[in-house]
Amino acid sequence: MTTRDRILARIRRAVPAPAPDEATPEAALAAIPRDYLRVHDATWTPARTADLLAANLTEYRAKVHRTDEAGLPPLLARLLSGSRTVLIPPALPPHWLSGTSATLVPDQESSNAHDLDGVDSTVTGCALAIAETGTIVLDGGPDQGRRRITLIPDHHVCVVRVPSQVVDSVPQALERLDPTRPLTWISGPSATSDIELDRVEGVHGPRTLDVILLGAQ
Amino acid sequence: MTRTDLGMPAFPPAAPFPPGATFPPGATSQAFPAFPEAAKEAVRDDVLRANLRRATHTIRDKRARAVTELADWDRLRAAGKAVKDHTLRHLDHYLLQLEAAVTAAGGTVHWAADAEEANRIVTALVLATGEREVVKVKSMATQETGLNEALEAAGIAAYETDLAELIVQLGHDRPSHILVPAIHRNRDEIRDIFRTEMAGWGRPAPEDLGDDPRELAEAARLHLREKFLRAKVAVSGANFMVAETGTMVVLESEGNGRMCLTLPDTLISVVGIEKVVPTFRDLEIFLQTLPRSSTAERMNPYTTMWTGTADGDGPSAFHLVLLDNGRTDTLADETGRQALRCIRCSACLNVCPVYERAGGHAYGSVYPGPIGAILSPQLRGTGSDIDATLPYASTLCGACYEVCPVAIDIPEVLVHLRERVAQGGPVTRAGIRVRLRPAHGHTAERAAMRAARLLLDRPGALRTAERLLARARRLRPRRLPGPGRAWTDTRTLPDLPAEPFRDWWLRERGTRP
Ligand code: SF4
Numbered sequence: 001m002t003t004r005d006r007i008l009a010r011i012r013r014a015v016p017a018p019a020p021d022e023a024t025p026e027a028a029l030a031a032i033p034r035d036y037l038r039v040h041d042a043t044w045t046p047a048r049t050a051d052l053l054a055a056n057l058t059e060y061r062a063k064v065h066r067t068d069e070a071g072l073p074p075l076l077a078r079l080l081s082g083s084r085t086v087l088i089p090p091a092l093p094p095h096w097l098s099g100t101s102a103t104l105v106p107d108q109e110s111s112n113a114h115d116l117d118g119v120d121s122t123v124t125g126c127a128l129a130i131a132e133t134g135t136i137v138l139d140g141g142p143d144q145g146r147r148r149i150t151l152i153p154d155h156h157v158c159v160v161r162v163p164s165q166v167v168d169s170v171p172q173a174l175e176r177l178d179p180t181r182p183l184t185w186i187s188g189p190s191a192t193s194d195i196e197l198d199r200v201e202g203v204h205g206p207r208t209l210d211v212i213l214l215g216a217q
Numbered sequence: 218m219t220r221t222d223l224g225m226p227a228f229p230p231a232a233p234f235p236p237g238a239t240f241p242p243g244a245t246s247q248a249f250p251a252f253p254e255a256a257k258e259a260v261r262d263d264v265l266r267a268n269l270r271r272a273t274h275t276i277r278d279k280r281a282r283a284v285t286e287l288a289d290w291d292r293l294r295a296a297g298k299a300v301k302d303h304t305l306r307h308l309d310h311y312l313l314q315l316e317a318a319v320t321a322a323g324g325t326v327h328w329a330a331d332a333e334e335a336n337r338i339v340t341a342l343v344l345a346t347g348e349r350e351v352v353k354v355k356s357m358a359t360q361e362t363g364l365n366e367a368l369e370a371a372g373i374a375a376y377e378t379d380l381a382e383l384i385v386q387l388g389h390d391r392p393s394h395i396l397v398p399a400i401h402r403n404r405d406e407i408r409d410i411f412r413t414e415m416a417g418w419g420r421p422a423p424e425d426l427g428d429d430p431r432e433l434a435e436a437a438r439l440h441l442r443e444k445f446l447r448a449k450v451a452v453s454g455a456n457f458m459v460a461e462t463g464t465m466v467v468l469e470s471e472g473n474g475r476m477c478l479t480l481p482d483t484l485i486s487v488v489g490i491e492k493v494v495p496t497f498r499d500l501e502i503f504l505q506t507l508p509r510s511s512t513a514e515r516m517n518p519y520t521t522m523w524t525g526t527a528d529g530d531g532p533s534a535f536h537l538v539l540l541d542n543g544r545t546d547t548l549a550d551e552t553g554r555q556a557l558r559c560i561r562c563s564a565c566l567n568v569c570p571v572y573e574r575a576g577g578h579a580y581g582s583v584y585p586g587p588i589g590a591i592l593s594p595q596l597r598g599t600g601s602d603i604d605a606t607l608p609y610a611s612t613l614c615g616a617c618y619e620v621c622p623v624a625i626d627i628p629e630v631l632v633h634l635r636e637r638v639a640q641g642g643p644v645t646r647a648g649i650r651v652r653l654r655p656a657h658g659h660t661a662e663r664a665a666m667r668a669a670r671l672l673l674d675r676p677g678a679l680r681t682a683e684r685l686l687a688r689a690r691r692l693r694p695r696r697l698p699g700p701g702r703a704w705t706d707t708r709t710l711p712d713l714p715a716e717p718f719r720d721w722w723l724r725e726r727g728t729r730p
Binding site: 114148 | 268271272275276287288289292293295296299300303305306307308309310311312313322328329330334378379380381384397398399400403404407430431433434437438441442445446447459462464470471472473475476479480490495496497498500501502504505508512514515516517518519520521522523524527529530531539541545546548549554645648
């Protein structure tokens with residue numbers, strides 16, 4: 001008997017055997033009441049949702065900026081003015097970085113963690129952002145790239161399209177995400193409270209997180 | 218195969234119990250002292266107590282605010298409970314579904330009946346890569362199995378990368394809290410540990426390292442960075458596993474999790490079988506309740522979700538080790554199985570008056586506080602002094618139940634386990650149903666009295682406990698037969714006999730409480 005069989009047999013002995021007329025697991029799961037809220041305030045307008053996202057991101061020490069398409073390249077140029085090198089995912093819209101004087105480093109399959117460690121900043125889009133929790137979610141799409149590029153450099157600039165990429169709540173976010181893709185949920189820069197509960201921002205991930213809300217102003 | 222290890226390497230192996238054997242509590246003497254003895258030391262330690270008090274009160278107040286923000290908290294809590302109960306009811310179904318989904322996504326699934334088997338599997342997987350070091354993300358499951366010691370015995374160095382776990386590891390210490398495992402250490406102690414120990418493990422701490430948390434975190438960042446960048450193998454746990462899709466979920470704050478889950482070539486996740494949830498959608502409940510209950514945040518800084526392996530992004534080999542280690546035995550107990558709903562948020566620790574005074578180490582396992590008091594004796598059995606006395610490490614005040622995001626009725630399970638210790642009864646150990654013999658009267662009674670003394674050492678704690686006990690009246694006080702009867706005869710103090718206690722106090726202290 002394999003361990004797998006043994007564990008499964010123990011489980012079957014531990015719980016009552018399913019009655020013949022018992023609902024299938026799927027049907028029983030569907031019958032569980034889910035009367036919690038899909039959104040915590042149904043009166044939200046897209047503008048208020050964006051404000052809430054900005055407020056929650058700010059509370060967790062991300063730096064939030066707002067601009068429109070025309071204002072994006074100069075804003076990025078300003079945010080990257082202290083960076084010598086900028087790591088970019090495969091399909092970032094080229095005009096975004098048209099005003100930036102830093103050296104652009106395309107992410108390559110062959111580049112290892114040590115190579116990326118020397119890069120100052122990274123710029124990406126996102127899959128979506130969640131207003132209620134102040135979260136941006138990356139799914140490895142072409143404007144976001146591999147997970148490591150938003151992890152190793154010390155500065156991450158993330159562009160969120162408003163309102164199309166902003167959802168109100170966690171339930172709405174999960175509906176729109178594809179679980180087969182690698183997902184990274186980011187709510188502010190990394191932090192620790194392990195030493196006497198004093199919050200310290202920036203341990204291993206990027207210590208600076210700039211979020212740009214891109215939309216009509 | 219009979220030993221259920223919960224990560225206290227100081228434990229000698231428990232006596233094996235053949236089929237049909239009975240386990241009188243206290244019959245096997247183990248190295249870890251019973252809860253009251255272990256707690257006594259902590260109560261005497263003023264620094265530890267002050268740290269704990271500050272920590273638990275801070276987190277508890279913040280949690281209350283984070284929870285109040287959600288008008289539907291009770292409904293989320295009820296749904297979380299229902300989904301977890303449903304999953305446990307059909308655990309075989311969901312584990313098989315999970316196995317199929319992980320395999321289809323390019324991962325490999327292994328099954329481990331106990332700690333030893335899990336450690337053997339992980340050790341073999343690491344050795345097969347040819348590597349001799351691994352980086353680790355904080356994982357209760359591998360602490361439970363004592364994986365680091367097993368790897369070390371095989372010549373593999375395991376580096377903890379969570380800041381608190383690093384402090385614990387470098388300090389040759391044990392974690393004392395689920396969420397903030399080094400909460401018993403002050404900043405100057407941490408600085409001293411970093412100064413003396415870091416060099417032996419890799420990049421040394423700066424000569425002039427001060428005790429500012431920022432400086433200490435920076436020292437840890439630099440120390441660990443070289444390990445992350447060169448690591449080829451990582452070991453993790455997981456907060457959730459989605460049966461439908463094979464998706465693994467890890468919540469964290471520091472980014473060490475992302476480093477371990479993303480950069481190495483091989484990722485090995487050791488996860489308790491109860492961590493499975495049916496569908497991706499079910500995460501909408503727990504991703505709202507866990508961060509708020511745990512760190513009192515709307516969302517923790519980083520959450521990583523991965524499904525098998527992804528081309529060119531992240532590890533090219535993924536192994537999932539599904540761990541039983543006493544969980545199916547716990548599942549066999551109708552009252553006790555609710556402990557398997559636990560999502561390890563640690564909210565119950567932060568509201569517990571006994572934990573606040575006793576500290577995490579007194580619980581003798583990686584699971585401290587109220588959840589530890591019901592989980593450890595079930596996973597390990599009540600055969601040792603510590604496990605037989607853990608169900609008494611509580612005033613039954615009910616605060617833990619109130620805050621639990623999956624509504625585990627911890628007092629109910631405690632009463633049930635006390636009954637089992639005092640009265641004996643059927644239990645399942647290593648998949649076999651056996652009868653537990655009742656404890657000798659004095660053993661159980663002594664345990665209760667010592668627990669009482671611990672709690673009642675200070676009048677302030679007594680008042681708090683009495684006030685809280687008043688709220689616990691909804692608990693049907695059960696009568697324990699034999700030696701236990703004396704304690705259950707009084708209704709307001711289900712575990713503390715008023716008269717005998719006062720007599721005892723007078724005898725011990727010569728004053729009125
Ligand atoms: S028992 Fe409940 S409150 Fe305690 S750690 Fe588990 S989920 Fe959290």
